[in-house]
Amino acid sequence: MTTSSMTGAHRLRVPAMIVLTFAMFMDLMDVTIVNVALPAIRTDLTASASQLEWVVGGYILAFASILITAGRLGDRFGRQRVFIVGILGFTAASLIASLAQNGDLLVASRVVQGLFAGVMVPQVLASVQALFAPSERAPVFGAIGMVTAMAAVIGPVLGGWLVTSDPLGGEWRAIFYINVPIGIVIALAAVVVVPNTTVDRPSPIDPIGVVLAVAGILLLVYPLIEGRQLGWPAWSFVLMALSPVVLALFVAYERRHGADSAMMPMRLFTDRGFVGGATIQFLFTGSINAFFLILALYVQTGLGFSAIAAGALTLPFSVGAVVAAGVAAALVSRLGRLLPLVGGVCIAGGTAATIWVIHHEGRGYSGWDTVIPMAIAGIGLALTLVPLLDIALATVAGRDSGAASGVLNTFQQVGGAVGVAVVGVVFFDNTGLFSPEDLLHALVLAAAVPVAGYVLVAVATVLLPSLASVRRHLAEQTDGPGADGSDTDAAVPAS
Numbered sequence: 001m002t003t004s005s006m007t008g009a010h011r012l013r014v015p016a017m018i019v020l021t022f023a024m025f026m027d028l029m030d031v032t033i034v035n036v037a038l039p040a041i042r043t044d045l046t047a048s049a050s051q052l053e054w055v056v057g058g059y060i061l062a063f064a065s066i067l068i069t070a071g072r073l074g075d076r077f078g079r080q081r082v083f084i085v086g087i088l089g090f091t092a093a094s095l096i097a098s099l100a101q102n103g104d105l106l107v108a109s110r111v112v113q114g115l116f117a118g119v120m121v122p123q124v125l126a127s128v129q130a131l132f133a134p135s136e137r138a139p140v141f142g143a144i145g146m147v148t149a150m151a152a153v154i155g156p157v158l159g160g161w162l163v164t165s166d167p168l169g170g171e172w173r174a175i176f177y178i179n180v181p182i183g184i185v186i187a188l189a190a191v192v193v194v195p196n197t198t199v200d201r202p203s204p205i206d207p208i209g210v211v212l213a214v215a216g217i218l219l220l221v222y223p224l225i226e227g228r229q230l231g232w233p234a235w236s237f238v239l240m241a242l243s244p245v246v247l248a249l250f251v252a253y254e255r256r257h258g259a260d261s262a263m264m265p266m267r268l269f270t271d272r273g274f275v276g277g278a279t280i281q282f283l284f285t286g287s288i289n290a291f292f293l294i295l296a297l298y299v300q301t302g303l304g305f306s307a308i309a310a311g312a313l314t315l316p317f318s319v320g321a322v323v324a325a326g327v328a329a330a331l332v333s334r335l336g337r338l339l340p341l342v343g344g345v346c347i348a349g350g351t352a353a354t355i356w357v358i359h360h361e362g363r364g365y366s367g368w369d370t371v372i373p374m375a376i377a378g379i380g381l382a383l384t385l386v387p388l389l390d391i392a393l394a395t396v397a398g399r400d401s402g403a404a405s406g407v408l409n410t411f412q413q414v415g416g417a418v419g420v421a422v423v424g425v426v427f428f429d430n431t432g433l434f435s436p437e438d439l440l441h442a443l444v445l446a447a448a449v450p451v452a453g454y455v456l457v458a459v460a461t462v463l464l465p466s467l468a469s470v471r472r473h474l475a476e477q478t479d480g481p482g483a484d485g486s487d488t489d490a491a492v493p494a495s
Contacts, residue, residue: 013131015193017140020124023087023186025147026179027117030094031059032155034110035292036307037163037172039300041106044172049428050229051103055110056293057420061221062114063121064413065214068263068406071122072203078196079123079130084187086120091183098170098177118413122406129402130197134477153318156296160311209254209263216247217414224421228429264410265403268396274404276463277392280340281412283460284384286419287453291351293420294427294446298358302439303365313367313374320378328386333474336467337391340384344458347380348451349373355447363436384457394465394473423449 038052047055074082093113100106128140161167162174170177220243227236255266268274292314299305299313328339353373358365389405396404427446432438465473 012193012195015189016127016131016195017143019186019189019193020083020127021144021147023083023120023190024124024144025151026182026186027090027121028148028151029155029158030113030117030175030179031289032152032292033159033175034059035296036156036159036300036311037175038293038297040163040172040307041103042301045100045103045106047103047106048229049424049431050225051107052297053225053293053420053424053428054107056289057221057225057417057424058107058111059114059117060289060413060420061217061417062111063118064410064417065210065217066115066118067122067410067413068403069205069207069210070119071126071406072205073119074123074126075199075202076205078198079127080190080194080196083120083123083194084190086116086118086123087183087187087190089116090120091180091187094176094179094183098173098180125405127194127197131195150322152321153315156292156311156314156318157308158311160306160308163307165308206257206263209250209257212246212250212253213263216243216250217417219243219246221417221421224425228425264407265400268400268404268407271395272463273395273465273469274392274408276460277388277408278411279460279463280344280384280388280392280457281408282415282418283453283457284344284415285412286415286417286422287450287457288347288381288419289416290419290423291447291450294423294443297427298439298443299365301434302436302443303363305367309367313370316371316374317378317381320375321382322378324379324382325386328382332387332390333471336387336470337461337464338467339387340391340464341458341461343380343383343385344454344461345380346383347377348454348458350375350377350380351447351454352451355444355451359440359444362440380454390474390477391464391470394469398476419450419453 034055038055041047041055042052045051070082070086090113093109093116097106097109097113100109124144128137128144132140159175162178163172166174168174168178219239223236223239227233230236251266254264257263269278295313296310299310300307305313328343331339350373354370354377357369357373361369389408392408393401393404423446426449427442430438430442430445432442
């Protein structure tokens with residue numbers, strides 16, 4: 001590495017992070033923006049219930065399948081190069097989605113879109129590690145966290161406005177083709193300001209591990225989504241029975257493959273705190289993705305809410321999360337795992353209360369009726385997720401922290417896909433003729449699953465590391481080896 005190359009990387013790191021973070025914002029918004037457009041998609045494309053589930057779940061599953069591999073590709077070939085491939089692929093898939101004339105093409109484009117989103121997002125967090133010393137990273141990660149929260153706020157409202165007001169034409173299609181000019185600008189900016197950092201000794205790619213992991217998850221998710229619509233044929237149960245077998249093969253292969261080259265180092269799962277964090281990520285994301293999917297379908301299809309009204313319905317939740325995020329970050333060192341415990345209780349109680357109010361009000365329900373319980377649920381989200389990474393990694397060895405972060409993110413995304421599939425089975429199995437009464441009945445039954453998931457999140461906090469371990473981990477992050485930036489030597493601009 002030369003002095004001039006590192007000086008250039010350092011000089012460009014702030015504009016580089018702005019570009020990278022904006023791309024992450026676009027991905028996160030794309031996850032939330034689509035829910036409010038589903039009823040319009042269903043009407044325009046005559047999309048089936050399973051296709052609606054795949055529009056959401058297919059994106060998440062594709063995203064999860066490539067995360068760890070994409071991180072290693074960035075380490076090996078340069079994060080700028082891999083990021084640009086990701087953003088261009090995401091942009092092209094968005095264009096195809098906006099032009100889709102049937103449900104199958106829309107689902108396929110969403111899967112491709114999720115795949116390329118999974119290629120670009122790991123380069124954002126890896127670039128933080130490469131360009132900033134440990135003592136400088138906290139405000140950067142804080143900014144990324146704020147972007148995440150803002151995407152949750154803006155996504156449903158922007159999606160609702162685009163579909164209802166139709167300022168760009170195309171109604172629901174606008175939520176996809178708005179990505180095209182933005183994606184092109186981000187790609188051009190990345191060429192100019194994002195350094196192409198690599199690592200000296202990148203971890204090898206593990207294609208067999210990826211295939212086994214994705215196959216094991218698909219064997220569960222595919223029959224759950226398609227089996228209900230086809231009347232639960234015998235093959236659907238056979239595939240679900242094969243899922244744990246293939247996942248067991250994945251575990252056995254990863255154990256034999258070698259801890260340093262495996263896609264998912266199995267030694268991580270000997271750490272109780274890490275297991276607790278992975279469990280919480282899986283349950284929480286599965287619950288929240290599924291809940292907002294069925295809520296958007298109910299209020300628009302059952303009660304006739306406009307898309308923008310359905311998006312505005314989630315604002316108290318998002319505002320509660322944004323307000324509580326700063327408080328949660330400040331209290332990690334004081335309360336430790338008590339924070340996600342309280343968060344799990346808050347979001348379980350707030351979600352249950354929201355459903356109770358919706359059921360009680362029936363056809364007279366208004367978004368104003370659930371402002372308080374939705375805000376409480378949003379506070380629960382912040383208290384659970386904001387401190388979780390610091391807590392879950394408190395007892396993980398430093399050499400495994402990067403791999404552990406990637407695995408936690410993968411569990412988060414897989415949980416989202418599985419949650420949509422499971423809750424979709426309950427919801428669509430009870431929608432009947434899609435009358436308001438049938439849809440309300442389906443909503444109440446299906447919402448019991450995410451509420452139970454949140455309760456299990458609270459229970460799983462007992463597995464997380466102690467407060468003393470969390471405090472020690474936070475102190476090491478601030479004052480430990482590499483605080484002067486020496487740990488960045490392995491991350492250098494690629495020639």
